[in-house]
Protein backbone atom coordinates (compact mmCIF):
# COMPACT_ATOMS: atom_id res chain seq x y z
CA UNK A 1 0.00 0.00 0.00
CA UNK A 2 1.29 3.44 -0.98
CA UNK A 3 2.13 5.71 1.99
CA UNK A 4 2.94 9.37 2.60
CA UNK A 5 5.17 10.69 5.38
CA UNK A 6 3.43 12.84 7.99
CA UNK A 7 5.25 15.79 9.55
CA UNK A 8 5.54 13.65 12.71
CA UNK A 9 7.79 11.31 10.69
CA UNK A 10 5.35 8.39 10.54
CA UNK A 11 4.18 6.79 7.28
CA UNK A 12 0.43 6.78 6.58
CA UNK A 13 -1.30 4.69 3.89
CA UNK A 14 -2.98 6.99 1.37
CA UNK A 15 -6.12 4.84 1.22
CA UNK A 16 -8.04 3.68 4.26
CA UNK A 17 -11.29 1.97 5.18
CA UNK A 18 -14.04 4.29 6.45
CA UNK A 19 -16.22 2.59 9.07
CA UNK A 20 -18.93 5.11 9.97
CA UNK A 21 -22.36 3.49 10.44
CA UNK A 22 -20.97 -0.05 10.45
CA UNK A 23 -21.31 -1.99 13.69
CA UNK A 24 -21.48 -5.50 15.10
CA UNK A 25 -21.14 -8.56 12.88
CA UNK A 26 -21.22 -6.54 9.67
CA UNK A 27 -18.38 -4.29 10.82
CA UNK A 28 -16.24 -7.25 11.93
CA UNK A 29 -16.74 -9.07 8.64
CA UNK A 30 -15.98 -5.98 6.54
CA UNK A 31 -12.80 -5.17 8.50
CA UNK A 32 -11.57 -8.75 8.10
CA UNK A 33 -12.34 -8.79 4.37
CA UNK A 34 -10.65 -5.43 3.87
CA UNK A 35 -7.47 -6.56 5.66
CA UNK A 36 -7.39 -9.76 3.58
CA UNK A 37 -7.70 -7.64 0.42
CA UNK A 38 -4.73 -5.49 1.46
CA UNK A 39 -6.19 -2.54 3.39
CA UNK A 40 -3.80 -1.52 6.18
CA UNK A 41 -5.47 1.72 7.30
CA UNK A 42 -8.71 1.84 9.30
CA UNK A 43 -10.61 5.00 10.20
CA UNK A 44 -12.85 4.93 13.25
CA UNK A 45 -13.95 7.16 16.15
CA UNK A 46 -15.30 6.83 19.67
CA UNK A 47 -18.63 8.17 18.37
CA UNK A 48 -19.00 5.38 15.75
CA UNK A 49 -19.53 2.85 18.54
CA UNK A 50 -17.70 0.17 16.53
CA UNK A 51 -14.22 0.15 18.04
CA UNK A 52 -14.90 -3.09 19.95
CA UNK A 53 -15.90 -4.78 16.69
CA UNK A 54 -12.79 -3.48 14.94
CA UNK A 55 -10.56 -4.58 17.85
CA UNK A 56 -12.06 -8.07 17.78
CA UNK A 57 -11.72 -8.33 13.98
CA UNK A 58 -8.02 -7.40 14.19
CA UNK A 59 -7.40 -9.95 16.95
CA UNK A 60 -9.27 -12.71 15.13
CA UNK A 61 -7.52 -12.16 11.81
CA UNK A 62 -4.13 -12.11 13.56
CA UNK A 63 -2.53 -9.21 11.68
CA UNK A 64 0.49 -7.63 13.40
CA UNK A 65 -0.41 -4.31 15.02
CA UNK A 66 2.65 -2.71 13.40
CA UNK A 67 1.24 -3.57 9.95
CA UNK A 68 -1.87 -1.46 10.57
CA UNK A 69 -2.53 2.29 10.71
CA UNK A 70 -5.51 3.09 12.96
CA UNK A 71 -7.07 6.54 13.27
CA UNK A 72 -9.51 7.34 16.06
CA UNK A 73 -11.20 10.56 17.16
CA UNK A 74 -12.29 12.22 20.39
CA UNK A 75 -15.91 13.37 20.29
CA UNK A 76 -16.78 17.04 20.72
CA UNK A 77 -18.53 16.54 24.08
CA UNK A 78 -15.26 15.24 25.55
CA UNK A 79 -12.77 18.01 24.84
CA UNK A 80 -12.02 18.99 28.46
CA UNK A 81 -8.61 17.81 29.67
CA UNK A 82 -9.67 14.82 31.79
CA UNK A 83 -12.44 13.83 29.37
CA UNK A 84 -9.95 13.63 26.48
CA UNK A 85 -7.63 11.41 28.53
CA UNK A 86 -10.40 9.07 29.64
CA UNK A 87 -12.01 8.82 26.20
CA UNK A 88 -8.63 8.05 24.63
CA UNK A 89 -8.08 5.23 27.16
CA UNK A 90 -11.55 3.91 26.33
CA UNK A 91 -10.67 3.93 22.60
CA UNK A 92 -7.45 2.00 23.23
CA UNK A 93 -9.18 -0.52 25.44
CA UNK A 94 -11.99 -1.09 22.91
CA UNK A 95 -9.53 -1.41 20.03
CA UNK A 96 -7.35 -3.75 22.16
CA UNK A 97 -4.22 -1.76 21.44
CA UNK A 98 -1.63 0.31 23.31
CA UNK A 99 -1.66 3.15 20.78
CA UNK A 100 -3.47 4.66 17.84
CA UNK A 101 -1.43 5.85 14.88
CA UNK A 102 -3.43 9.07 14.63
CA UNK A 103 -5.76 10.70 17.15
CA UNK A 104 -7.99 13.57 16.00
CA UNK A 105 -10.27 16.16 17.60
CA UNK A 106 -13.45 14.95 15.83
CA UNK A 107 -15.14 18.38 15.63
CA UNK A 108 -14.15 21.76 17.06
CA UNK A 109 -16.05 22.92 20.14
CA UNK A 110 -15.64 26.61 20.87
CA UNK A 111 -17.10 26.14 24.37
CA UNK A 112 -13.87 24.45 25.49
CA UNK A 113 -10.55 26.33 25.21
CA UNK A 114 -8.46 24.68 22.49
CA UNK A 115 -5.43 24.98 24.80
CA UNK A 116 -7.06 22.60 27.30
CA UNK A 117 -7.90 20.00 24.63
CA UNK A 118 -4.49 20.14 22.99
CA UNK A 119 -2.70 19.93 26.36
CA UNK A 120 -4.39 16.57 26.80
CA UNK A 121 -3.61 15.53 23.22
CA UNK A 122 0.07 16.38 23.83
CA UNK A 123 0.08 14.34 27.04
CA UNK A 124 -1.34 11.37 25.12
CA UNK A 125 1.21 11.90 22.35
CA UNK A 126 4.13 12.14 24.81
CA UNK A 127 2.96 8.96 26.56
CA UNK A 128 3.12 7.12 23.21
CA UNK A 129 -0.62 6.44 23.13
CA UNK A 130 -0.98 8.37 19.85
CA UNK A 131 1.93 8.37 17.38
CA UNK A 132 0.56 11.45 15.62
CA UNK A 133 -2.17 13.95 16.43
CA UNK A 134 -4.46 16.16 14.37
CA UNK A 135 -7.88 17.68 13.90
CA UNK A 136 -11.04 17.11 11.90
CA UNK A 137 -13.59 19.50 10.42
CA UNK A 138 -11.37 22.51 11.27
CA UNK A 139 -11.43 25.78 9.29
CA UNK A 140 -8.25 27.59 8.22
CA UNK A 141 -8.40 29.82 11.33
CA UNK A 142 -8.93 26.85 13.62
CA UNK A 143 -6.01 24.97 12.02
CA UNK A 144 -3.81 28.04 12.57
CA UNK A 145 -4.78 28.23 16.24
CA UNK A 146 -4.19 24.51 16.78
CA UNK A 147 -0.74 24.76 15.17
CA UNK A 148 0.20 27.72 17.38
CA UNK A 149 -0.92 25.98 20.59
CA UNK A 150 0.34 22.42 20.13
CA UNK A 151 3.90 21.34 20.94
CA UNK A 152 3.51 18.14 18.95
CA UNK A 153 2.89 18.83 15.25
CA UNK A 154 -0.69 18.97 13.98
CA UNK A 155 -0.31 16.41 11.19
CA UNK A 156 -3.82 16.11 9.79
CA UNK A 157 -7.11 17.86 9.11
CA UNK A 158 -9.79 15.30 8.18
CA UNK A 159 -12.57 17.11 6.33
CA UNK A 160 -15.32 16.44 3.84
CA UNK A 161 -13.64 16.47 0.44
CA UNK A 162 -15.07 15.12 -2.79
CA UNK A 163 -15.81 16.22 -6.35
CA UNK A 164 -18.94 18.03 -5.14
CA UNK A 165 -17.11 19.62 -2.20
CA UNK A 166 -13.74 20.81 -3.49
CA UNK A 167 -12.16 22.84 -0.68
CA UNK A 168 -9.20 24.27 -2.63
CA UNK A 169 -8.38 27.15 -0.23
CA UNK A 170 -8.31 24.88 2.82
CA UNK A 171 -6.22 22.29 0.93
CA UNK A 172 -3.69 24.91 -0.21
CA UNK A 173 -3.38 26.36 3.29
CA UNK A 174 -2.97 23.01 5.03
CA UNK A 175 -0.50 21.73 2.41
CA UNK A 176 1.61 24.88 2.83
CA UNK A 177 1.93 24.07 6.54
CA UNK A 178 2.45 20.31 6.07
CA UNK A 179 -0.94 19.50 7.57
CA UNK A 180 -2.18 16.64 5.39
CA UNK A 181 -5.82 16.44 4.33
CA UNK A 182 -7.82 13.22 4.69
CA UNK A 183 -11.04 13.25 2.70
CA UNK A 184 -14.07 11.98 4.55
CA UNK A 185 -17.10 11.27 2.38
CA UNK A 186 -14.66 10.89 -0.56
CA UNK A 187 -17.44 9.33 -2.65
CA UNK A 188 -20.05 11.88 -1.52
CA UNK A 189 -21.81 8.98 0.23
CA UNK A 190 -21.92 7.03 -3.03
CA UNK A 191 -23.38 9.92 -5.07
CA UNK A 192 -20.27 10.35 -7.25
CA UNK A 193 -21.47 7.54 -9.49
CA UNK A 194 -24.17 9.93 -10.74
CA UNK A 195 -21.68 12.55 -12.01
CA UNK A 196 -21.68 12.40 -15.86
CA UNK A 197 -18.17 13.91 -16.14
CA UNK A 198 -16.75 11.15 -13.92
CA UNK A 199 -18.54 8.46 -15.91
CA UNK A 200 -17.21 9.84 -19.22
CA UNK A 201 -13.62 9.99 -17.90
CA UNK A 202 -13.99 6.54 -16.34
CA UNK A 203 -14.97 5.06 -19.69
CA UNK A 204 -11.82 6.47 -21.32
CA UNK A 205 -9.68 4.68 -18.71
CA UNK A 206 -11.69 1.49 -18.36
CA UNK A 207 -12.39 2.42 -14.71
CA UNK A 208 -15.50 3.31 -12.69
CA UNK A 209 -16.72 6.75 -11.63
CA UNK A 210 -15.86 5.89 -7.99
CA UNK A 211 -12.29 5.02 -8.97
CA UNK A 212 -11.95 8.30 -10.87
CA UNK A 213 -13.26 10.21 -7.83
CA UNK A 214 -10.64 8.52 -5.60
CA UNK A 215 -7.82 8.97 -8.15
CA UNK A 216 -8.65 12.69 -8.39
CA UNK A 217 -8.19 13.00 -4.61
CA UNK A 218 -4.88 11.08 -4.72
CA UNK A 219 -3.47 13.32 -7.46
CA UNK A 220 -4.38 16.35 -5.32
CA UNK A 221 -2.26 14.88 -2.50
CA UNK A 222 -5.28 13.89 -0.41
CA UNK A 223 -5.72 10.68 1.61
CA UNK A 224 -9.11 8.98 1.13
CA UNK A 225 -11.11 6.73 3.46
CA UNK A 226 -14.06 5.40 1.44
CA UNK A 227 -16.53 3.29 3.38
CA UNK A 228 -17.86 0.15 1.80
CA UNK A 229 -19.69 -2.85 3.13
CA UNK A 230 -19.43 -4.80 -0.14
CA UNK A 231 -16.42 -6.89 -1.16
CA UNK A 232 -16.67 -5.80 -4.79
CA UNK A 233 -16.61 -2.10 -3.83
CA UNK A 234 -13.72 -2.73 -1.41
CA UNK A 235 -11.76 -4.27 -4.30
CA UNK A 236 -12.77 -1.54 -6.72
CA UNK A 237 -11.68 1.22 -4.34
CA UNK A 238 -8.19 -0.31 -4.02
CA UNK A 239 -7.56 0.07 -7.75
CA UNK A 240 -6.45 3.69 -7.75
CA UNK A 241 -2.65 3.54 -7.65
CA UNK A 242 -1.05 2.56 -10.94
CA UNK A 243 -2.85 4.80 -13.42
CA UNK A 244 -3.21 8.57 -13.90
CA UNK A 245 -5.73 11.22 -14.81
CA UNK A 246 -4.43 13.80 -17.30
CA UNK A 247 -4.09 17.47 -16.23
CA UNK A 248 -7.10 18.27 -18.46
CA UNK A 249 -9.20 15.60 -16.75
CA UNK A 250 -8.13 16.88 -13.32
CA UNK A 251 -9.27 20.37 -14.35
CA UNK A 252 -12.62 19.12 -15.66
CA UNK A 253 -13.24 17.39 -12.31
CA UNK A 254 -12.04 20.45 -10.35
CA UNK A 255 -14.82 22.40 -12.04
CA UNK A 256 -17.67 20.03 -11.04
CA UNK A 257 -18.35 21.82 -7.76
CA UNK A 258 -18.16 25.19 -9.52
Ligand SMILES: NC(=O)c1ccc[n+]([C@@H]2O[C@H](COP(=O)([O-])OP(=O)(O)OC[C@H]3O[C@@H](n4cnc5c(N)ncnc54)[C@H](OP(=O)(O)O)[C@@H]3O)[C@@H](O)[C@H]2O)c1
Pocket residue numbers: 017018019020021043044106136137158159183184185186187188189190191193210211225226227228229230233234236237
Ligand atom coordinates in the same frame (compact mmCIF):
# COMPACT_ATOMS: atom_id res chain seq x y z
N1 LIG B 1 -14.43 13.21 10.57
C1 LIG B 1 -15.72 13.24 10.32
O1 LIG B 1 -16.48 14.08 10.86
C2 LIG B 1 -16.32 12.25 9.36
C3 LIG B 1 -17.59 12.49 8.80
C4 LIG B 1 -18.09 11.56 7.89
C5 LIG B 1 -17.34 10.44 7.56
N2 LIG B 1 -16.10 10.22 8.15
C6 LIG B 1 -15.27 9.03 7.80
O2 LIG B 1 -15.16 8.98 6.37
C7 LIG B 1 -15.61 7.69 5.94
C8 LIG B 1 -16.20 7.78 4.56
O3 LIG B 1 -17.33 8.63 4.53
P1 LIG B 1 -18.83 8.09 4.35
O4 LIG B 1 -18.89 6.70 4.84
O5 LIG B 1 -19.76 9.08 4.96
O6 LIG B 1 -19.09 8.20 2.78
P2 LIG B 1 -18.34 7.70 1.45
O7 LIG B 1 -17.17 6.85 1.75
O8 LIG B 1 -18.17 8.90 0.59
O9 LIG B 1 -19.48 6.82 0.76
C9 LIG B 1 -19.90 5.60 1.28
C10 LIG B 1 -21.01 5.08 0.37
O10 LIG B 1 -20.47 4.84 -0.92
C11 LIG B 1 -20.78 3.52 -1.35
N3 LIG B 1 -19.63 3.01 -2.10
C12 LIG B 1 -18.41 2.63 -1.64
N4 LIG B 1 -17.60 2.27 -2.64
C13 LIG B 1 -18.32 2.40 -3.77
C14 LIG B 1 -18.03 2.15 -5.13
N5 LIG B 1 -16.83 1.71 -5.53
N6 LIG B 1 -19.02 2.40 -6.05
C15 LIG B 1 -20.23 2.84 -5.66
N7 LIG B 1 -20.55 3.10 -4.37
C16 LIG B 1 -19.61 2.88 -3.44
C17 LIG B 1 -21.02 2.74 -0.09
O11 LIG B 1 -21.93 1.72 -0.33
P3 LIG B 1 -21.57 0.16 -0.02
O12 LIG B 1 -21.34 0.05 1.45
O13 LIG B 1 -22.75 -0.57 -0.53
O14 LIG B 1 -20.30 -0.14 -0.81
C18 LIG B 1 -21.63 3.79 0.84
O15 LIG B 1 -23.01 3.89 0.64
C19 LIG B 1 -16.62 7.29 7.04
O16 LIG B 1 -16.95 5.92 6.97
C20 LIG B 1 -15.87 7.71 8.27
O17 LIG B 1 -14.84 6.75 8.57
C21 LIG B 1 -15.58 11.12 9.02
